[in-house]
Amino acid sequence: MTIKKPKNVFIEGPISSDFIGNSIYKHQTKTSIGAHNIFLGQVRSDDIDGKKVAAIEYTAYEDMANQTFHNIREAAFEKFDLTCMHIYHSLGVVKAGEICLFVFVSSPRRKAVFEALEFIVEAIKADAPVFGKEIFEDASHQWKVNN
Template identity: 55%
Template structure:
């Protein structure tokens, strides 16, 4: 693993759309980039056993998640010719309709950006110790299955 600093991917609460827009806008000056791929995870208002999801409360084993994310970042940069990669994940309560995950990859061409973004999202969901508790409209809750 490289000696790069481990980056904190966690954001308290929902990810603000203005933050996302600003992140995208900052890449306008990076003229070696020809393609971006963006994934935004949004909390769904699922119906589960007749109850509606009002929000998801996210928690994580932060130290381990950040170490694992660092390794995933290194793996993705080694596999794909990316110019940059940004990952942000919410901790705490995120209401239905709000953004909880923002993944942004950039490269000289579209295909590496798209492929890297897709693989990155799949690996985050499968490998990071992050959990979500669904909070229902009747004041009950349950741990969400990560699919």
């Protein structure tokens, strides 16, 4: 038995619309798929005590996070009828308006992808050791907390 090493889900900087578009394109050869569903996390310019968030800088406990993403992936395949799924998360600085999380699930039928996507995104938010530093326009910062 070979032990599968978890894939690296991290991308340095924002996730580009080219990258996302290309991922969709690459699935055109997989003709058993009848439904895709995509979640895109975008950095929001929150207004906190009169200061605006200009960017989030992401760091992660990468080895543990990749293992966590791997476990979420295994659990999703177990629970839902998926053909494939992909997760990409940014590291480093992602400006407001840019994409920091890209989750892509595919299945023969639509019902599975609606349910799977929510399960996966919620699991990422709760379980992945990823840390976001919200950088304000005046260069001060605070640490983001998921709720």
